[in-house]
Amino acid sequence: MTDSATVAAPQAMEAFTFGDPEAVLDRRELFDYFECNLIHNEWYEMPVSADGLSRMLRAGVHHASAIQFKAQVLASTFKPHPMLSRSTMLKVCKDYLVFANAYLEQPRNVLGSGMQLTHSLAKYTRRHRDLQRFGFMPKWNEVHTFRRGSICHIMDPDVDQEVYGVPQYLASLQSSLLNESATLFRRRYYTNGSHAGFILYMTDPSPNQADVDSLRAALKSSKGIGNFRNLFFHSPKGEKDGIKLIPIGEATAKDEFLNIKNVSRDDQLAAHRVPPELIGVVPGNAAGFGNVVNAARVFARNEIQPLQTHLAAAINDFAGEEICRFDTYRLPGVDEPLAQELK
Template sequence: MSKRARRMNRRESAAASQGAIVAANDNRSEAVEAFTFGDPEPVLSRATMLDMLECWHNQRWYEPPVSLDGLARAFRASPHHSSAIILKRNMLAASLEPTAWMSRKAFAGLVQDYLVMGNAYVQEVRNRLGDVMRLDHCLAKYTRRGVTPGSFWWVPGYRNEVEFDAGTIHQLMAPDINQEIYGLPEYLSALQSALLNENATLFRRRYFENGSHAGYILYATGQFANIDVDAMRNALKKAKGPGNFRNMFVHSPEGKESGIKIIPIAEVGAKDEFLGIKNTTRDDVLAAHRVPPQLLGIIPANAGGFGDPAKALDSFFELEILPLQSVFLELNDQLGFEAVRFGQRVRAAE
């Protein structure tokens, strides 16, 4: 009984399209093929769509244009990134003169939120007569601006949101060129450098933890007996794992010069690349924060150093800390009384 012919699927048709007869000199499978990947493109290029949109809302509060949880996790991505922010926070907190409404502890948290998130919120705690007793720091990571003008929401998690009493929350925000609902931190242009700095450190840690430190080719061209080759092979295998920093002794009687060569393939290049990435990303982060390197304990690479640290501190205070003080003095205008007050600083170079 004859069977009907079966229709070939797409894979079989593609294979058959090459022809049933293969030439004897057909070496296409062994030929060298070359191709290029094209120009590099940023992975986050679609994020520029946020520049053309407003902050979306869920009929109750607006969502920030960037992930506040991501900014919080990136705070400790690079030691220079977090150290620069902590330096500004400490200097601002030290220059504060505590009042009956604002404590130095609440102000330090307010400053840190402003520098990390680009937003800072204070909550009025009132007595039964409606007078302000004190100002509490409200975490910017979980505070949202409401759709209704003057309203704010506390959103710590799913289905745990609570609306604040009207008129009790005051917001300080770093200006953004795309929207006026939330502020954005000034260091966003250097955030990729801070993350690259972290990636380089993590890659280096994994390199040392996995125990594979050979990083070279043992190229032997002399006349060796099989037992000698096996001995060298076993010695190389034992160089992996705990105690891998070992030296290997090879004795070759009547061996010729250059019979054994060690060709490094990874260690030197990886070391230079690691140091270059660390130094370049550090400079990017410090440029974004505008912090002199000598104030962060960075050791200069040249003999000349970074100059007088006292003069650098005075310039930094005048160019960075004083403008930040003016930002927090805006709270007095919103509250109607002097809750934030700064002391007079004596120049360190005098």
């Protein structure tokens, strides 16, 4: 469409599309590896792409929130030890919950005595083919080999191989991607809505070119700040259907946006076994989620306590002494009076 008063020749119809927002994770990148392949015929690669898992952490808000919530609860109940700090434990918990693998290194001083355990990023730590040594590989051609016996490997066992752990939430990744896709679709809808919300189809012969130009200018000026304006058009001898407004999309697009968001959210929380009321999910009914205190207690017993036991057993077995201990997960001001009554 041009702004000139006359058109020399009919113009061909033109259609175009808007560029799509890029998803955090593409369709196939997550499952690049279905087995533990050897890098340089020496180091085992993880069965699931570590880069894909780390990027998935930013794909879904409920996926990231559940992992961060459990990591913070575990770190807050951890009892610091001279050989293991709370900040290091938080890093271990996040790695374990994201990758199902976590690594601690015990460096030695000049006398050969063990020093405080340090954290090694699970995203770049790999196991040697002899399953005894470990290496740090930030790039495929850069390897730092750790001293034999200096790495504590904490893993969530897999049923298909015993080299690395595999996250239990893999079954919910499609729901995370669906949740992200629904958000991107709705964002694209609102972004593009200000560019092409309708088609103004005019067949009324009464208006002249000056009237058409005035109408075009009025429509152009309605965009931007204050764009929700009424438009008056007067055509004394106009026909009944001389002007038609054909919407391209409705403001309430029937894409089941809310249902998709809610169902995919429930799948993610079910995979992480986190009650929705504990991570700020707003109930969709008047009754709510029920007693949040009882939900927190069940969550502490069924999810937090097994994680504490598993982490402590792996670290203490490696250290040869009890350096990893956890307090019982209690609700301040709620569980203390109950504990006193039970004594």
